[in-house]
Amino acid sequence: MNELKEIVLRKGKEDSLKRFHPWVFSGAIAHKPDAIEEGEVVHVLAADSSFLGVGHYQIGSIAVRILSFQNEAIDGSFYVKRIAQAYRLRQTLQLLRSDNNAFRLIHGEGDLLPGLIIDMYGDTAVVQAHSVGMHRDISLIVSALKNVLPDDRLQHVFYKSEGTLPYKAEVNVVDTYLMGGNQVHEVAIENGLKFNIDWLKGQKTGFFVDQRENRSLLEKYSSNRNVLNMFCYTGGFSVYALRGGAASVVSVDSSSKAVLLTERNVNLNFGEDSRHEAVAEDAFKYLKQVPKGKYDLIVLDPPAFAKHRGAINNALQGYKKLNYSAFEKLAPGGILFTFSCSQAITKESFRLAVFSAAAISGRQVRILHQLTQPADHPVNIYHPEGEYLKGLVLQVE
Ligand code: SAH
Numbered sequence: 383m384n385e386l387k388e389i390v391l392r393k394g395k396e397d398s399l400k401r402f403h404p405w406v407f408s409g410a411i412a413h414k415p416d417a418i419e420e421g422e423v424v425h426v427l428a429a430d431s432s433f434l435g436v437g438h439y440q441i442g443s444i445a446v447r448i449l450s451f452q453n454e455a456i457d458g459s460f461y462v463k464r465i466a467q468a469y470r471l472r473q474t475l476q477l478l479r480s481d482n483n484a485f486r487l488i489h490g491e492g493d494l495l496p497g498l499i500i501d502m503y504g505d506t507a508v509v510q511a512h513s514v515g516m517h518r519d520i521s522l523i524v525s526a527l528k529n530v531l532p533d534d535r536l537q538h539v540f541y542k543s544e545g546t547l548p549y550k551a552e553v554n555v556v557d558t559y560l561m562g563g564n565q566v567h568e569v570a571i572e573n574g575l576k577f578n579i580d581w582l583k584g585q586k587t588g589f590f591v592d593q594r595e596n597r598s599l600l601e602k603y604s605s606n607r608n609v610l611n612m613f614c615y616t617g618g619f620s621v622y623a624l625r626g627g628a629a630s631v632v633s634v635d636s637s638s639k640a641v642l643l644t645e646r647n648v649n650l651n652f653g654e655d656s657r658h659e660a661v662a663e664d665a666f667k668y669l670k671q672v673p674k675g676k677y678d679l680i681v682l683d684p685p686a687f688a689k690h691r692g693a694i695n696n697a698l699q700g701y702k703k704l705n706y707s708a709f710e711k712l713a714p715g716g717i718l719f720t721f722s723c724s725q726a727i728t729k730e731s732f733r734l735a736v737f738s739a740a741a742i743s744g745r746q747v748r749i750l751h752q753l754t755q756p757a758d759h760p761v762n763i764y765h766p767e768g769e770y771l772k773g774l775v776l777q778v779e
């Protein structure tokens with residue numbers, strides 16, 4: 383333990399750590415050892431040398447991501463403890479059922495493992511390191527997974543971090559199986575619906591598990607409606623709408639691969655279904671040519687428009703423009719499910735962007751639901767930045 387390098391903060395910079403916020407910004411550091419490697423486990427000390435936390439050192443504006451505020455070893459049993467705690471929570475949430483086996487097992491700071499994401503699809507874990515520290519600890523993490531999960535819940539581990547590690551990091555990582563393998567493709571089950579998950583080539587870990595509960599809510603509104611699912615990706619909302627008795631569903635995504643994935647998932651659940659059509663087209667262009675009143679349920683679930691703080695203003699303009707088009711086109715009595723998954727955009731500013739769009743359209747709009755991410759994407763109360771998904775369900779007269 384004592385061999386760990388120590389990072390000492392400037393006087394007064396210990397406050398946020400004392401409130402258990404898990405990030406140390408580089409500007410807060412008074413001194414650090416010269417020969418410190420990215421991803422190393424370090425101790426963080428206050429100016430008076432008292433212990434504050436232990437975490438992964440990284441290069442950049444967030445210099446340390448705290449793993450524990452106790453002076454404990456970051457070893458195999460640490461990861462077993464954290465992953466077991468996370469697994470128990472998912473059991474409490476009843477996400478491991480015969481009709482549901484897709485869920486997020488580890489959600490970074492929300493599960494007290496900053497920099498680590500693990501999504502489960504049946505007996506496959508797709509693991510993403512977002513920090514060099516987690517990358518360096520990957521074999522401890524995989525062993526811990528094997529230790530915690532029963533065999534029938536874990537047969538494959540796919541490590542997918544080529545696209546998620548900081549791009550300047552001097553580590554070579556290749557996406558690969560660390561357990562099982564053989565190019566498996568899982569059909570995962572979400573609330574009784576089947577989805578083909580392509581973690582090898584798909585976005586993120588292959589599927590957006592964070593929309594599970596919001597898709598369920600949409601199902602309840604779908605009966606006899608003409609549904610437009612914009613930014614459909616794997617067609618999650620479309621499949622739920624079809625099960626909910628939609629009269630028709632049009633799925634739109636600019637990626638033709640996504641359109642194929644959507645068609646495959648519709649087919650997997652319903653066979654050939656003449657109610658469904660998928661279109662590869664830019665969302666803004668598509669909405670422009672939609673006749674007014676054609677759709678009475680529209681879903682807007684775009685990718686994060688603001689990937690960093692500098693992009694906030696442009697992102698808000700984007701949300702405003704997009705939502706305005708939906709207000710303009712929705713049939714009277716129509717329903718709009720509108721989302722933002724940009725971490726940098728607050729709930730309030732997203733709401734303001736949607737409000738402005740509504741005002742320009744002049745329509746009467748009521749908020750029916752205010753949506754967020756599900757409980758398998760928990761928010762560490764000391765790290766409010768972890769609340770990233772925002773959604774509104776609106777009724778438009
Ligand atoms: N609603 C999806 C997740 C959406 S992810 C779900 O429930 O799983 C965002 C999607 O938007 C991606 O598939 C991406 O290809 C698509 N996309 C990005 N820019 C777009 C644009 N300008 N027009 C249409 N689709 C776009």
